[in-house]
Amino acid sequence: MLSCRVVKGRPATLRVIYRRLLRAFGPQGWWPARSPFEMMVGAVLTQATNWRNVERAIARLRRAGALRPQGFLALRRGELEGAIRPAGYFRQKAKRLRAFARWYVTRYAGSPRRMFRTPWPTLRHELLGLHGIGPETADSILLYAGAVPVFVVDAYTVRVFTRHRLLSRKATYDMGQRLAGRSLPADAALYNEFHALLVAVGKRYCHRRSPDCAQCPLGDLPHTIEVSA
């Protein structure tokens, strides 16, 4: 069995990964949203869901005038479910989005300025307390809507880091965050681009079943084998 802790990697390794990804894919320009509220809605909609399907759902919400908090909350439950249906898990996500929107309006008057005036560790705690918002969704919101320098760990991040022996197979969310925190400066623009690039390379080369590692632009990395047996 592999050990459960973060594997010791040279600090340089993550920087090497970042440079190679940036050269291979270019800047990704995340998050693709026109407003903080739209971004945060998208963060829930994309949970375990292809972004293509999320785009459809967002377009339908836009047509319904529901990409502003007031317009969103004006929708009946059935209307909301219908609008986001293409994104899958639509009943679950309708419930989660309503909980989020109610919180956003009552606690912060639907204002991103007010929301992100709260110290981010407190804000993160509040987000995690909402139904349907877990670590990845909360951190995505902090990073992409609030430019808070938190490293987002998603399935692709874990898969890419695991394949390259930076994390053990049983790595947890905060192991991934600690790895990044130790190896990278706390820079929101860097974390923004890095996460988007990890998704890009993951989609193309690092699937669950058939990793196409031979073609992966990361190639061989220095100093990455430290997994204890």
Added chain:
DNA sequence: TGCCAGGCCGGGT
């Protein structure tokens, strides 16, 4: 056709 996608919750050990 089957497998997968930018997770999270709730109930069971």
Added chain:
DNA sequence: ACCCGGCATGGC
């Protein structure tokens, strides 16, 4: 503290 089934549509 983990482990697992459920949630659902659309693309390849």
